[in-house]
Amino acid sequence: MSTSGTGIVYRPRRLRTTPRMRRLAAETRLHAADLVLPLFVKEGLAEPAPITSMPGQVQHTEATLRDAVADAARAGLGGVMLFGIPAERDATGTAGDDPDGVLQRGIRVAREAVAEVESETGRPGPVVMADTCLDEFTDHGHCGVLAADGTVDNDATLDRYAAMAVAQARAGAEVVAPSGMMDGQVAVIRDALDDAGFDQVSILAYSAKYASAFYGPFREAVDSALQGDRRTYQMDAANAREGLREADLDLAEGADMVMVKPAGTSLDVLRGVADRSDVPVAAYQVSGEYAMIEAAAANGWIDREGAVLESVTAIKRAGADVVLTYWANEIAEWIK
Ligand code: PBG
Numbered sequence: 001m002s003t004s005g006t007g008i009v010y011r012p013r014r015l016r017t018t019p020r021m022r023r024l025a026a027e028t029r030l031h032a033a034d035l036v037l038p039l040f041v042k043e044g045l046a047e048p049a050p051i052t053s054m055p056g057q058v059q060h061t062e063a064t065l066r067d068a069v070a071d072a073a074r075a076g077l078g079g080v081m082l083f084g085i086p087a088e089r090d091a092t093g094t095a096g097d098d099p100d101g102v103l104q105r106g107i108r109v110a111r112e113a114v115a116e117v118e119s120e121t122g123r124p125g126p127v128v129m130a131d132t133c134l135d136e137f138t139d140h141g142h143c144g145v146l147a148a149d150g151t152v153d154n155d156a157t158l159d160r161y162a163a164m165a166v167a168q169a170r171a172g173a174e175v176v177a178p179s180g181m182m183d184g185q186v187a188v189i190r191d192a193l194d195d196a197g198f199d200q201v202s203i204l205a206y207s208a209k210y211a212s213a214f215y216g217p218f219r220e221a222v223d224s225a226l227q228g229d230r231r232t233y234q235m236d237a238a239n240a241r242e243g244l245r246e247a248d249l250d251l252a253e254g255a256d257m258v259m260v261k262p263a264g265t266s267l268d269v270l271r272g273v274a275d276r277s278d279v280p281v282a283a284y285q286v287s288g289e290y291a292m293i294e295a296a297a298a299n300g301w302i303d304r305e306g307a308v309l310e311s312v313t314a315i316k317r318a319g320a321d322v323v324l325t326y327w328a329n330e331i332a333e334w335i336k
Contacts, residue, residue, distance in 0.1 A: 027317070028313055028316045028317045029316075030309070030312060030313060030316065030331060030335050031335070032075055032076035032077055032078070032328075032331075032332035032335065032336075033076060033077070033078040034078055034316070034320075034321065034322055034323060035077050035078055035079075035312075035322075035323055035324075035325060035328035035331060035332060036077065036078055036079035036080065036081050036126070036127075036129065036282070036322060036323070036324040036325075036328060037068075037072050037077055037079070037080050037081070037126070037324075037325070037326070037328035037329060038080075038081045038082075038083065038284075038324055038326060039060060039065060039068055039069070039072075039080055039081065039082055039083070039106075039110075040057075040058070040059045040060060040082075040083045040084075040085060040221050040222065041059070041060045041061070041062060041065045041082060041083070041084055041085070041102060041103070041105075041106035041109075042059040042060065042061070042084075042085040042102065042223075043084070043085065043086050043087040043102040044087045045059060045060070045061045046061065047061065048060050048061055048064045051217065051220055051221045052220065053216070053217035053220050053221075053287070053291050054217045054220070054221060054287055054290055054291055054294070054326065055291075055294045055298065056294070056326075057221065057290075057326055059085060059221065060106075062105060062106065062109050065082075065106055065109055065110065065113075066109045066110075066112065066113045067113075068080075069109070069110045069113035069114060069126070069128075070113045070116065070117050071329060072125075072126050072328070072329060073113065073114050073117035073118070073121075073125035073126055074117055074121070075328070075329045075332040075333065076123070076332055077126045077328050077329065077332060078126060078127065078322060079126045079127040079128070079129050079175070079322070080110060080126045080127075080128060080129065081129045081130070081131060081177065081324055082103060082106050082107060082110060082128070082129065082130050082131065082173075083103070083131045083136060083221070083222060084096075084101065084102040084103025084104075084106055084131075084136060084137075085102065085136055085222050085223055086101060086102050086103075086136065086137055087102075089137055089138055089139040089225065090137075090138070090139055091138060091139060091140065091145065091146065092134075092138070092145050092160060093134035093136075093137030093138040093145070093160060093164075094137070095137045096134055096136075096137035096160065096163075096164045096167070097160070097163040097164045097166070097167040098167070099167055099170065099171070101137075101167070103130060103131075103136075103168065103171075104167055104168065104170070104171035105171075107128060107130055107168060107171040107172050107173050108171050108172055110128045110172075111128050111172040114126060114128060127174050127175055128172060128173055128174050128175070129173065129174065129175035129176070129177055129204060130168040130171075130173040130175070130176055130177065131177055131179055132161055132164050132165050132168060132176045132177055132178040132179065132180075132189065133161075133164075133178065133179040133180045134157065134160055134161075134164070134180065135180070135222070135224065135226065136222045136224075138225070139225055140225060140226070140227075141224050141225035141226030141227070142226065142230070143157070143179070143180035143181070143182075143230060143233060144156070144157030144160070144180055144182060144233070145157050145160060151232060152182075152232060152233055154182050154183055154184070154233075155184075157180065157182050158182055158184055158185060158188040159188075161178055161180065161182065161185055161188065161189055162188050162189055162191070162192035163192070164176075165178070165189040165192055165193055165201075165203075166192050166193060166196045166198065169193055169196065169198040169201045170196075170198075173201065174201060174202065175201070175202045175203070175204050175256075175257075176189060176193070176201060176202075176203055176204070177203075177204040177205075177206060177259070178203065178205060178206060179206040179209060180206075180233065181206065181209050181230075181233040181234050181235070182233065184253070185205075186203055186205050186249075186250045186253035186254060186255045187253035187254065189203055190203060190253065190254045202256035202257065203254065203255050203256050203257070204255070204256065204257040204258075204259060204282060205250040205253075205255035205257070205258050205259060206259045206261055206284075207243070207246045207247040207249075207250040207255065207258040207259055207260065207273065208235060208242075208243030208244075208246050208247055208258075208259075208260045208261070208266065208269050208273060209234050209235060209259070209260075209261045210234060210235045210236070210237050210243075210261065210262065210265070210266060211229060211230050211231045211234035211235060211236065211237070212234070212237065212261075212262050212265070212286065212288070213288065214262045214264075214265065214286050214287070214288030214289055215262075215286055215287060215288060216287065216288050216291070217287035217288055217290070217291045218286065218287035218288075221287060237265065240268055240269050240272065243260065243266070243269040243272070243273065244269070244272050244273060244276065247260075247273045247276070247277060248276070251277065251278075251279065255279065256279060256280075257279055257280045257281070257282055257322070258273060258277055258279060258280075258281055258282070259281070259282040259283065259284060259324075260273055260281070260282075260283050260284075260320075261283065261284035261286060262284060262285070262286040262288070262289060263283035263284055263285045263286070263289070263315045263318075263320065263323065264285060264289045264311060264314075264315070266283075267314065267315070267318040268318075270283050270315070270318040270319050270320060271318045271319045273319065274318070274319025274320070274321075275319070280321040280322055281319055281320055281321050281322070282320060282321065282322040282323070282324060283315050283318075283320035283322070283323055283324070284323075284324040285311065285312065285315060285323060285324060285325040285326070285327075287326070289311065290325075290326045290327070293307045293308060293311065305334060308327050308330070308331065309331065309334065309335075312325055312327070312331060
């Protein structure tokens, strides 16, 4: 039993001896089709605008969005998640469900780019998804409409989400992704989509979405107007059980996929949701997670590729089937 009298009963290091052995023994693999690239499109831009706090990421024009989606398609990504930044904002986020609004235009452009690359390569391109939320469209920057006392009015917001989801579906979104954490948002959107004839459009529910300091760079990415915080609707980072309950509610309301966000600080919740979900589970590696690694790597303090691959592998290991990450294209290249 023991080896030369050392008392060692088994040597786990045998499976770590060579790259080929480690590859065979790996429990978690990254695949391009599991990755979703978030993309920003801004109305009225002449040139793509770099997002300072997210080096390498830009606000796209419609033309460069088309190129970015085509690149994502050639990289074999599973999806793209689109965010729109309108030229005009108002109290109820009117631009969010305008058929000609920036996000709807972006969705159309993205679908065209996917179709072009699909016909060129003969392979499936990325699923086109859209963020279904009001914060990019309201002048106060909240994810919903405000009541007279200044709080976010849950049920009034649901009507707006329903209208946005239908507008996104009409523009060609294959997945709508409500991210505002309003109670009942999945059920209301499902009804609205079905009534409008879009029973084949899926809902990716941001189920356990925490109020997070790690969304900081995203606020720059969408020129956010928000003063204050989102703590009356997004979850408290102290709570894990509550995240599971949120996911259960979304599943009961008909979510086709559920999401946990931010990914890196919620791996326990992600594991819990993955264990009870019978639909695909997504996790969003958010802007702050991106910015931290980019900043450390730019200073020479961390190995960039190593840190990126390790962070995304950990998210998959914790139970994510799908990972939204700003590094999606680059990762796809590395793991080819
Ligand atoms: C809301 C939304 C946010 C993010 C995705 N959808 C911002 C927020 O909730 O404050 C954050 C994504 C990121 O930080 O990368 N529309």
